[in-house]
Amino acid sequence: MSVIVILIFFSVLVAGGFLLAFLWAVRSGQYEDKYTPSVRILFDNDEEKKK
Amino acid sequence: MQISEVVNLKEGTLCYHCGDICKSLDIQSGAKIFCCTGCKTVYEILHENNMCRYYDLDETPGISQKKLDSALSSRYSYLDDPNIIRQLINFTDGNISICNFVIPQVHCLSCIWLLEKLHKLNKGIIHSEINFLQKNLNIKFKPSEVSLREIVELLVSVGYEPQISLNDIENKVKYHSNKSLYYKIGVAGFCFGNIMLLSFPEYLAPIGSLEYSFKQFFGLLNLLLGAPVLFYSAIDYFKSAWSGIKQRSINIDFPIVLGLVVLFARSAFEIITNTGVGFIDSMTGLIFFLLIGKIFQSKTYDALNFDRNYKSYFPISVTVKNKDGETSIPVSNLENGNRILIRNNELIPADAILFNGIADIDYSFVTGESIPVRKVAGEIIYAGGRQCGSVIELEVLRTVSQSYLTQLWNKDAFIKKDEDKFNSIVNIVGKYFTGVILLVAAAAFMYWYPTSLRTAINAFTAVLIIACPCGIALTSPFALGNAIRILGRYKFYAKNTGVIERLSKIDTIVFDKTGTITQTGEANVTFNGSIFNNYELKLVKSLVRNSTHPLSGRIYDAIDTKEFFEVKSYKELSGKGIEAFIDGVNIKLGSALFAADNNKVLLNKGKNISKPDTRVFLSINGSIKGFFAINNIYRTGLDDMTSALKENYELIVTSGDNDGEKENLTKYFGNSNRILFNQSPQDKLEYVKKLQGSGNKVLMIGDGLNDAGALKQSDVGIAISEDITNFSPACDAIFDASEFSNLNKIIGFAKTTKKIIIISFIISIIYNIIGVTMAFQSEISPLLAAILMPASSITVVLFTVLSTNLMARKEGL
Numbered sequence: 117m118s119v120i121v122i123l124i125f126f127s128v129l130v131a132g133g134f135l136l137a138f139l140w141a142v143r144s145g146q147y148e149d150k151y152t153p154s155v156r157i158l159f160d161n162d163e164e165k166k167k
Numbered sequence: 168m169q170i171s172e173v174v175n176l177k178e179g180t181l182c183y184h185c186g187d188i189c190k191s192l193d194i195q196s197g198a199k200i201f202c203c204t205g206c207k208t209v210y211e212i213l214h215e216n217n218m219c220r221y222y223d224l225d226e227t228p229g230i231s232q233k234k235l236d237s238a239l240s241s242r243y244s245y246l247d248d249p250n251i252i253r254q255l256i257n258f259t260d261g262n263i264s265i266c267n268f269v270i271p272q273v274h275c276l277s278c279i280w281l282l283e284k285l286h287k288l289n290k291g292i293i294h295s296e297i298n299f300l301q302k303n304l305n306i307k308f309k310p311s312e313v314s315l316r317e318i319v320e321l322l323v324s325v326g327y328e329p330q331i332s333l334n335d336i337e338n339k340v341k342y343h344s345n346k347s348l349y350y351k352i353g354v355a356g357f358c359f360g361n362i363m364l365l366s367f368p369e370y371l372a373p374i375g376s377l378e379y380s381f382k383q384f385f386g387l388l389n390l391l392l393g394a395p396v397l398f399y400s401a402i403d404y405f406k407s408a409w410s411g412i413k414q415r416s417i418n419i420d421f422p423i424v425l426g427l428v429v430l431f432a433r434s435a436f437e438i439i440t441n442t443g444v445g446f447i448d449s450m451t452g453l454i455f456f457l458l459i460g461k462i463f464q465s466k467t468y469d470a471l472n473f474d475r476n477y478k479s480y481f482p483i484s485v486t487v488k489n490k491d492g493e494t495s496i497p498v499s500n501l502e503n504g505n506r507i508l509i510r511n512n513e514l515i516p517a518d519a520i521l522f523n524g525i526a527d528i529d530y531s532f533v534t535g536e537s538i539p540v541r542k543v544a545g546e547i548i549y550a551g552g553r554q555c556g557s558v559i560e561l562e563v564l565r566t567v568s569q570s571y572l573t574q575l576w577n578k579d580a581f582i583k584k585d586e587d588k589f590n591s592i593v594n595i596v597g598k599y600f601t602g603v604i605l606l607v608a609a610a611a612f613m614y615w616y617p618t619s620l621r622t623a624i625n626a627f628t629a630v631l632i633i634a635c636p637c638g639i640a641l642t643s644p645f646a647l648g649n650a651i652r653i654l655g656r657y658k659f660y661a662k663n664t665g666v667i668e669r670l671s672k673i674d675t676i677v678f679d680k681t682g683t684i685t686q687t688g689e690a691n692v693t694f695n696g697s698i699f700n701n702y703e704l705k706l707v708k709s710l711v712r713n714s715t716h717p718l719s720g721r722i723y724d725a726i727d728t729k730e731f732f733e734v735k736s737y738k739e740l741s742g743k744g745i746e747a748f749i750d751g752v753n754i755k756l757g758s759a760l761f762a763a764d765n766n767k768v769l770l771n772k773g774k775n776i777s778k779p780d781t782r783v784f785l786s787i788n789g790s791i792k793g794f795f796a797i798n799n800i801y802r803t804g805l806d807d808m809t810s811a812l813k814e815n816y817e818l819i820v821t822s823g824d825n826d827g828e829k830e831n832l833t834k835y836f837g838n839s840n841r842i843l844f845n846q847s848p849q850d851k852l853e854y855v856k857k858l859q860g861s862g863n864k865v866l867m868i869g870d871g872l873n874d875a876g877a878l879k880q881s882d883v884g885i886a887i888s889e890d891i892t893n894f895s896p897a898c899d900a901i902f903d904a905s906e907f908s909n910l911n912k913i914i915g916f917a918k919t920t921k922k923i924i925i926i927s928f929i930i931s932i933i934y935n936i937i938g939v940t941m942a943f944q945s946e947i948s949p950l951l952a953a954i955l956m957p958a959s960s961i962t963v964v965l966f967t968v969l970s971t972n973l974m975a976r977k978e979g980l
Binding site: 139143148152156159 | 349
């Protein structure tokens with residue numbers, strides 16, 4: 117049964133990884149503008165490609 | 168005879184750029200029709216640069232260029248001043264600079280597309296990025312290739328004039344960022360999730376069956392994960408409770424913190440001594456829910472600014488005349504005795520004496536009176552006025568911070584007390600709640616003490632834990648947060664949730680007149696007098712075309728003709744009127760005295776009606792033809808709204824104007840004693856104060872700087888705005904003028920929201936009574952706590968959100 121201890125250790129580690137990813141996302145400003153990027157991604161870049 | 172406002176030539180001809188109705192088909196470029204040359208210019212710039220995709224993304228995305236001044240050449244010269252550049256730029260290393268502008272006109276996909284393609288219009292711009300919700304444009308550029316002034320002029324040329332004001336310079340564009348709240352939620356969510364996982368065996372396994380070693384291991388892990396939640400994620404509750412205690416008042420956060428601390432302490436004791444598994448799961452869950460409530464409540468309208476003071480209205484720089492010629496200096500550097508030049512449509516930044524030129528000062532910012540006041544050399548002109556007409560030269564009398572308007576602004580009364588926090592309904596409940604809970608807990612302790620000390624302590628802590636007022640604490644954020652969103656859909660933008668709560672207590676409503684209950688910039692022009700033909704209409708229109716006076720402008724707009732005659736020997740006499748020879752006819756327009764040429768007989772003829780409106784008299788070849796009556800137009804729906812409001816609230820009108828409209832207003836508002844005229848900004852403030860002094864809760868509705876004092880003094884100040892991105896004075900809420908007639912529904916909904924909150928409190932207290940009764944009698948099991956506490960929270964959240972939505976629909980919002 118002590119294998120559970122190892123499993124729990126890894127599960128917390130993986131979840132901790134996601135927590136760090138979330139904190140990084142907040143820190144890098146991804147939560148500051150929740151609207152514009154959704155629009156920006158829809159503009160195609162064909163004009164740039166022509167050059 | 169009535170001259171209609173707009174009769175267009177071909178209905179449905181819309182400007183290709185901005186979508187306004189074109190008054191003529193003359194302005195064309197490449198088969199596209201525009202409403203004004205400004206719009207055409209923007210189109211041509213974009214066309215040249217092969218950027219017409221702008222017009223494909225959204226229909227008629229452009230911003231109307233009609234209102235812009237064409238004489239822009241020197242307007243941004245202050246942006247060459249290294250001092251101002253330094254203040255505007257966020258970062259520079261010599262090669263690359265970064266700056267931010269607020270661009271209120273941003274409204275659609277095309278705007279985003281164009282503003283992020285600025286590098287195609289000017290090679291010096293490296294990158295530009297817009298934050299749509301905050302309407303904030305971030306530009307990275309090479310200062311060696313393009314100057315700040317060129318960037319601003321480029322933005323203006325494509326129709327996106329950045330908003331640069333003294334206020335922005337002094338305290339840079341600030342971001343409202345709630346990063347730290349996101350961090351806290353992240354940590355709380357992570358710990359809560361893991362703790363639930365570790366606690367599940369305890370819920371499911373019959374007591375005692377779990378292996379002994381695992382039980383303690385899981386418990387210790389829970390404790391370890393719970394600590395950061397309590398000491399980091401919940402830190403704001405500790406701070407708030409402590410600041411409450413320091414001010415000798417107990418707020419709702421106090422019993423929450425008490426509950427959390429007792430939860431943690433008792434859990435830690437049980438786990439370490441291995442006598443139980445504790446309640447860490449309930450604790451972290453509770454904190455997680457509370458933080459979600461906080462996020463929900465923190466709905467803000469980023470693009471709107473509720474805290475504008477006079478500085479936002481003032482220009483950044485002003486042209487100063489000295490020995491060397493003219494230079495542009497920052498307004499804050501103005502000194503007494505400086506000679507300044509003010510051009511058409513510029514704002515006077517400091518109290519000054521008129522030195523040279525003819526001043527027609529439009530004080531609508533300060534007083535609400537929209538008709539300019541004529542000043543002659545030697546007179547004092549107060550800050551805040553806007554010059555209409557030619558260039559004037561002024562000598563500064565007092566610096567900006569000492570000016571009359573500024574002084575008014577800095578009054579103590581305007582610093583709004585932070586009462587919200589302590590007077591809100593939830594904190595009043597919290598105060599009594601804490602007392603009752605402490606009494607019950609003490610009673611439980613005393614009751615069990617004779618049995619055993621241990622049981623007594625258990626009962627005492629159990630009461631505090633189970634009574635933790637999470638339901639109550641969650642009610643307000645969710646009810647008010649949802650109310651803010653619902654009202655936002657009706658273009659009522661509240662500054663924060665406290666506004667909704669204060670709005671529900673209102674019993675008196677004070678309206679400003681000009682621009683609030685009347686439509687800004689629009690007037691009903693009617694002609695009264697002897698027959699008036701098309702030919703004469705053309706004469707009048709040709710005449711008023713030459714004048715910059717606002718009344719001339721209104722008459723010009725009202726006459727629908729495109730042909731003009733040549734105007735000869737045009738004369739404009741200050742305070743009297745205008746005259747000229749047109750097509751061989753002598754035509755005069757102005758005051759009765761002026762038009763009648765001082766002829767008493769004619770004068771009496773024109774004067775025989777009482778004067779409720781503004782009149783401009785017309786005489787052709789020496790005989791009075793009649794007059795143009797210019798009336799305010801009241802907002803549509805005013806009638807229904809006032810009759811609905813009259814029943815429940817006291818309605819008052821304060822106006823900076825004269826009493827010309829008294830009769831009309833009495834029709835809408837009834838009691839004429841409650842309609843005050845000739846009110847200075849100070850009078851309005853004092854009046855609101857007086858009303859509050861006699862115990863009234865006052866809602867002030869205004870639109871300009873002249874109401875700013877009263878807006879701040881009142882319990883709730885609402886600024887009415889035709890275009891919410893425009894300037895509006897400091898206020899608690901901004902309300903779009905197009906929805907003005909819904910005001911009674913909005914106040915009604917605020918009151919309903921308050922009732923919902925009270926019902927929700929009762930539900931939550933019932934849960935607490937059940938829980939506390941159980942806790943009093945015996946020990947509570949972790950499972951019971953883990954079910955009861957979230958259940959009460961979820962009930963409360965569902966109830967408030969669903970019922971606010973339901974009631975909004977029911978009340979026709």
